[in-house]
Amino acid sequence: MSARRRALLAAVLALGACAATVPAPPIEAPATAPTAAWASVLERFVDERGRVDFERLARDRGDLDRYVAWVYAVGPNNSPALFPTRADVLAYHLNAYNALAMYNVLEDGIPATLAGPKKVEFFALRRLRVGGEALSLYDYENRVIRALGEPRVHFALNCMVAGCPRLPRAPFEAATLEAVLERGTRAFFAEPRNVAPDPARRVVRLSELLDFYPEDFLAQAPSLVAYVNRYRSPPIPDGYRVEFIPYDWTINRQPR
Numbered sequence: 001m002s003a004r005r006r007a008l009l010a011a012v013l014a015l016g017a018c019a020a021t022v023p024a025p026p027i028e029a030p031a032t033a034p035t036a037a038w039a040s041v042l043e044r045f046v047d048e049r050g051r052v053d054f055e056r057l058a059r060d061r062g063d064l065d066r067y068v069a070w071v072y073a074v075g076p077n078n079s080p081a082l083f084p085t086r087a088d089v090l091a092y093h094l095n096a097y098n099a100l101a102m103y104n105v106l107e108d109g110i111p112a113t114l115a116g117p118k119k120v121e122f123f124a125l126r127r128l129r130v131g132g133e134a135l136s137l138y139d140y141e142n143r144v145i146r147a148l149g150e151p152r153v154h155f156a157l158n159c160m161v162a163g164c165p166r167l168p169r170a171p172f173e174a175a176t177l178e179a180v181l182e183r184g185t186r187a188f189f190a191e192p193r194n195v196a197p198d199p200a201r202r203v204v205r206l207s208e209l210l211d212f213y214p215e216d217f218l219a220q221a222p223s224l225v226a227y228v229n230r231y232r233s234p235p236i237p238d239g240y241r242v243e244f245i246p247y248d249w250t251i252n253r254q255p256r
Contacts, residue, residue: 050166075131
């Protein structure tokens with residue numbers, strides 16, 4: 001566990017009693033999965049760079065509210081028959097996390113950034129519901145999603161800040177999940193903002209995302225560079241020292 005994550009965890013534990021649950025949308029949860037509603041949100045309010053038009057979404061949030069109302073009420077823990085395979089469970093959690101993060105931004109008044117004390121408030125002190133269970137986004141990612149043992153989720157989860165992987169413009173689906181996770185991981189490591197080799201110094205600068213969860217990646221490769229090289233061409237040469245690119249916690253909104 002990185003020093004940054006240890007500090008955040010300490011803050012979470014110290015302030016846990018102050019947490020409050022974000023109210024559900026003021027509509028009845030649909031009887032069936034409103035996947036089309038979530039697809040409409042992604043198509044209409046997310047651009048090709050993964051940025052969200054939060055101002056317009058705030059004025060036309062019916063589809064997001066319908067999907068979040070369903071996530072609040074239905075999940076693999078209380079409706080296991082709806083999620084018969086691991087891929088179904090994982091696709092649900094990826095869509096749910098991204099939708100809840102988007103909803104949380106709206107309910108928090110569309111803050112400019114999640115840096116500093118705002119980070120603890122947003123991720124740890126604001127609880128949402130997943131299938132009836134109240135969870136902070138921090139607990140949802142760390143206790144539920146990471147426990148599924150798939151490191152590539154880190155390149156699919158999006159907390160709505162500029163440092164995150166690009167938010168896709170279509171929902172995750174069980175039938176195509178493997179190919180989409182593979183493609184998304186390769187796309188993440190192909191971006192210079194996430195991987196920047198410096199041959200003159202024999203250094204590679206990696207997104208700080210890899211420093212948040214090193215144990216997940218090192219469970220599948222002997223080093224972070226070796227993990228990156230599984231998904232990157234050309235590979236980072238042997239012997240390069242790793243530095244980390246600071247994460248950008250600015251809300252990833254479209255320019256007005």
